[in-house]
Amino acid sequence: MEQLLSEQVKKSRTPARLDFYQSATGLILGLFMWAHMLLVSSILLGNESMYWVAKSLEASFLSKDPTHGYPILVTFAVLGVFFLFIVHAGLAVRKFPSSWKQHRVFRSHMKMMKHKDTNIWYTQVVTGFIMFFFGSVHLYIMMTHPDKIGPYASSDRFVSDWMWPLYLILLLAVEAHGTIGLYRLAVKWGWFDGKNPVSNRKKLKFLKNLLAIFFIVLGLFTFAAYVKIGIEHRDKQGERYIPSSLTSQAKPEALINYQS
Template sequence: MKQEKLDKTPARLDFTQSITGLILAIFIMGHILFEASILISKEMMYKVTIMFEGYYFFGETYPGIISFLAGFIFVIFIVHAGIALRKFPDNYRQHMAMKRHTLGMKHEDTYLWIIQLSTGFLMFFIGSVHLYMMIAEPSDIGPYASSYRVVHEMLAPLYFLLLISVITHAFIGLYRLALKWGFMEGKNTKVSRARYKLLMRVFIVVYILVGLASLAKYISIGLEHDYSAGVKKYESQTIKMENH
């Protein structure tokens, strides 16, 4: 008897979405912390920047490395978003049915899913703007250059929205991943689910607070610094390095 072949595409797409989501979540957790180096000092943020430009490895800075990294992240971002497209309600009837279910069930995890859908949708646009800028202007990163962009190129509102969206999206995503791949199947599923949810909330609050503090610091530098001599990454572009 001829056996019907199982279509593995949906499972493969699901798995790819989980993996790309995991990579993006890990990336953003590092990103917000590295970028918060501005809270320690301008010099620290400059050192982190040139570290990513390869200075401590090659003895010179290569901003192209940032373009390459941003390009790589952009590809993962597009694959992740592209696969998610199939989960969007694609007509008014589906949309209304989803709304009815959500309101009717009052089920928190369904709300979480709706938040993910909306923040994901917003990031199609604002995430792409930021990533494109990082690919195109990799050498304009540094305590003064970044602050200039945030204030004088009006990126502050975009970063504010992006911060709230990406942090809620990433940690709800990680929570849902843990749920999906069976990390909560301890002795008591209810207790372990509640613990993961608490962890998710703590991470969301902490990361948003750190991100907001960094954004406030970039804004204050951008407002206070005198850019009349041009926009430099950092004082004389170079800083004195210990051991160099």
């Protein structure tokens, strides 16, 4: 009897534990996505800035040749993010409507109640679904081609490799999902409730909308910059960017078109 009771206590703790893991992986991924957007948007400061960001993430400062880095480090970083991404999605699937009938009932309740937090939960389900497919494609490419990240290589991927439609949809989904997710986490765990939770939650909602707009606008400008470079560079697809200050120091193989 005692054993049965302790088993039931253990079982009843499982949903709370899974909820905690979902929140923790969501928090890490949400913060990662803000950092990711800031790094990717370095292209807005020019080709050279994006080049330095990409090379620094490959730890090129450890190499004697500044044009040479260790792309395997990017592969490991992507593997870590991919792991969190899959765990987070796997835990979220538990809460999805599991049949078309359930989905229809949920939608009709949603229309009837007009409850804002229920609506944003639904947005999370839809954007999460989109991200799972499109995000997996992007992560797989980053993981297997870590050496092809740079102003020209990335822009070629946008335009010549036809990744732009995927990136555009993913950008809108990820920025909505990320900011809503972080907002819901803060509300759920009462991080910023303070002494006046009602007014503080209103401020938090305002901040959420502001951050979503900021990252979507930044993302669209970044998107436009890569597309512009990709179009201009279409005839030289495959050529690597090397800052003029480094061409004299670069080993000849670093200057060779990477597709030849």
